[in-house]
Amino acid sequence: MRVALFITCVNDTLFPGTGRAVVTLLRRLGVDVEFPEAQTCCGQMHVNTGYRDEGVRLARHFVDVFRDYDAVVVPSGSCAAMVREQYPRLAGSGAAGVVAGKAGGGGAGAGRASGFAAAAAETTPKVYDLSEFLIDVLGVTDVGAYFPHRVTYHPTCHSLRGLHLGDRPTRLLQQVRGLELVPLPGAEECCGFGGTFAVKNPDISAAMCADKVRNVLDTGAEVLCAADNSCLMHIGGTLHRQKTGIRVMHLAEILASTEHRQGGSR
Amino acid sequence: MSRTFLGMPGIASPGKSGQTFPGNAARAVQNSQLRFNLRKATRTIRARRASVVNELPDWAELRQAGKAIKDHTLRNLDTYLIQLEEAVTKAGGHVHWAADADEANRIVAGLVKATGETEVVKVKSMATQEIGLNEALLEEGITAYETDLAELIVQLGDDWPSHILVPAIHRNRSEIREIFADNMSGWGRPAPDDLTDDPAALAEAARLHLRERFLASKVAISGANFMIAETGTLVVLESEGNGRMCLTLPETLISVVGIEKLLPTWRDLEVFLQLLPRSSTGERMNPYTSMWTGATEGQDFHLVLLDNGRTGVLADEVGRQALRCIRCSACLNVCPVYERAGGHAYGSVYPGPIGAILTPLLRGMETELDRSLPYASSLCGACYEVCPVAIDIPSVLVELRARARHPWTERAGMAAAGWVFNRSGRLARLQRIGGQMRTMVPKRLPGPLSGWTDTRDLPRVPKESFRDWWNRTDGGSR
Incomplete structure (x- = not known):
């Protein structure tokens, strides 16, 4: 099985430690993960x-880079x-054709668009969040x-309501030796990141994060974990500004940690 | 073409320059009373909805059925509307067609004038709020009295509704006591002198005030939750009994209903009478469900079918799903943005996630406010999850964002980011520059990016990107 790592532009640029943790973890589990260098952003x-x-x-x-792999x-x-x-929606929306038409001149548009649709249909089912890959593919x-x-x-919105990861991440955390997992009140509520939402609606975003931070503080945890560094950048940035002393870690960094090597250097 | 009017001319006037959702919301988040009220009310309804939805084993199937029935109806709207018109007419009612708010208001004003009355009672209705009927009637010398308790609070307070189902959600009981004590006398029977802020006392004051109004009124105006094409039956769901009073007592009943409120058959109603109460008030069954077909003995009946932008939305392949909406407001109650911004920030009678798509779909994105509405969401997906007719609100938001005009600074930034992401080599070079300049990153960012650093610290830029680490160590093996 050829397994590729899509590191994501945010992790690649700002949180390489998460990427190193994924590589460490997968190698430990016997997966020879590859890093296609042409990858950039989804x-x-x-x-x-x-x-x-x-x-x-x-x-x-993205689909050009990853379509030949068995799992991403x-x-x-x-x-x-x-x-x-x-x-799949972008491939079906006609937008794909519009772009191709602009780039390659009217006639070539349709062919290239359907090429994207086919490549997307072939590639997208092979894309796994880390916890899905560990539990559903590796077992x-x-x-x-x-x-x-x-x-x-913190389960994060797109993991919860987009990917329907369910309890996969917490099942993984529960098996980590020495780890005490405390439930987060209001866990399913958005932290207020939302990509450019955090900058376009900074006041609402901050108000949402204030509640998330209060819930995190209420747990008495020393580490806030999530499977998405962009949400963690937002919550962690607020925790840091408020000098709460709580650190944030990606799920991969905790799962990669052993007696000999602790993850989470940021 | 005149812009589709969606109410709320006073607050957050859409034409007023400088009005944007982020600006309105920035003021709202600092209003502690508003935040407290909204938090308490939305969380209470949210929890109630969750418990009554979770107890139904076939909720997912009901939801799919609701979606399918609405989609089928919208696809065949022309046929069903004619069928409805025939059925209502046959049952002795009169059907009027209104292309926009002005036409609907003219029709209703004309019908009221023909009765010789200058006062009408109203059942809570989104459609009449949407077209600004009360204001239009006032210009014609007709006073419209709201009879829903929360609408009464809003009307007496010279205020605007901030929630589809709970219009006075932004008010607490001491504010309501003050509004009643100060303003009830100007609208009819005054509040008792010793009025307290005890909910039972407030309700009793409203009951006595409204009872006189019901008994004196000759004309009533309502909307409808559903219209049944095969029988010509209209259906109103309410919780206070005020609707039943308005629908049965007056000699003339005028109902203003959006053309999308149709259901083909009586049997279809079964699905929606389960979906709506559980989604909106968190009740298993609706307290007062009134149904009537055409004119009943001693009462004239007029149905005004309202388009006001709906045909345009129906022609929109992505946006048309918004016409499935049954105005339950489950999406408002679960929305973290609505919970903190409140309804007025949306500048339309339709607030919350559904408003963020319905308002721009109905009236376009000509103003700064309307262009900012599709961005009034973190795309967290909670609205889609609770929607009883499965409107994929996040997808429609993203679609509308693609159609919106963007500020030039943002366009430049996005073009630059796109250029970098187009080649991995460019990204790698930029990462190396960032790594070298990592100590020079300011604590506060300039311009629009200050929205990030006002409340959050930036992450430390690493010395080495992941891809450079991979190449240097051969994937960690060196």
């Missing part, structure tokens, strides 16, 4: 902000949801991790 920011043409270009690039592992719920939920819940800390888990 296009979520462009599409969700209203720049569909640019987003479709990036989506097209993504350590980000929202990027995985973007590919799985939105790519493991105990990944041999050790992390002796009090942790609370």
Whole structure:
């Protein structure tokens, strides 16, 4: 099985530690993961902000890069949801044709668009969030991790309502030796990140995060864990500004931790 | 073409420059009373809805049925509307067609004038709010009295509704006591002198005030939750009994109903009488469900079928699903943005997630306010999950964002990001520059990006990107 890592642009640029943790974890489980270097961004920011043409270009690039792999592992719920939920819609919306038409001149448009639709249909079912890949593909819940800390888990909207990850991430966390998992009140509520929403509606975004932070503080946890670093960048940035002393860690960083090596250096 | 009017000329006037959702919301989040009321009310209804929905084993099937019935009806709307008109006419009612708000208001004003009356009682109705009927009637010398308790509070307070189902959700009981004590006398029977803010006392004051109004009124105006094409029956769901008073007592009944409120058959109603109460008030069964077919003995009946932008929405392949909406407001109650911004920030009688799509779909995105509405969401998906007719609100929001005109600074930023992401080499070079300049990143960002750093610290830029680490170490093996 050829397994590719789609690191995501945010992790690649700002949180390489998460990527290193995924590689460490998968190697430990016997998966020889590859990193196709041509990868960039799934296009979520462009599409969700209203720049569909640019987003479709990036989506097209994504399926070109990953279509030949048997599985694509993504350590980000929202990027995985973007590919799985939105790519088929983009391929069917006619936007794909519009972009191709602009780039290649009218006639070539339809052919290229249907090429994207086919490639997207072929590629998107093979895209897995990390916890899905571990549990559904590899069939493991105990990944041999050790992390002796009090942790609370924020499920993130796109993991919860987009990918329907359910309790996969917490099942993985429950098997981590030494880890004390405390439930997060109001866990299913959005933290207020929402991509460019955080900048376009900063007041509402901050008000939402204030409630999320209060809930996190109420747990008495020392670590807030999630499967998406963009949400964690937002909640973590607020926790840091408010000097709460709570650190945020991606799920992969906790799962990669062992007695000999603790993850989470940011 | 004149812009479709959707009410609320006073608050957040859509034409007024500088009105945007983020601006309105920024003021709302600092209003502690509003935040407290909204938080308490939305969370209470949300929990109640969740418990009565979860007890139904076939909720998912009901939801799919609701969606399918509405889609079928919308696809064949022309046929069913004619069928409805025939059935209502046959049952002694009069059917009027209104293309927009002005025409509907003219028709209703004309019908009221023909009775010689200058006062009408109203059943709570979104359609009449949408067209600004009360204001239009006032210009013709006709006073419309709202009889729903929350609408009464809004009307007496010279205020605007902030929720589809609970229009006075932004008011608490001491505010309501003040409104009743100060303003009830100007509209009819005054509030008792010793009025307290005890909910039972407030309800009793409203009951006495309204009872006199019901008994004196000769004309009533309503909307309808559903219209049955095969029988010509109209259906109104309410919780206070005021609707039943208005629908049965007056000599003339005028109902203003959006053309999308149709259901083909009586049997279809069964699905919606389960979906609506559980989604809206969190009740298993609706308290007062009134149904009538055409004119009943001693009462003239007029039905005004309202388009006001709906045909345009029906022609919109992505947006048309918004016409499935049954105005339950489950999406408002679950929305984290609505909970903190309140209804007035949306500048339309349709607030919350459904308003963020319905308002721009109905009246376009010509103003700054209307262009900002599709962005009034973090795309968290909670609205889609609770919608009883499965309107994929996040997808429609994303579609509308693609159609909106964007500010040039944002266009430039997005074009630059797109250029970088088009080639992995460009991304890698930019990451290396970022790594070298990592200590020079300011704590506060300029311009629109200050929205991030006003309340959050930035993450530390790493020395080395993931891709450079991969290449340097051969995927960690060196």
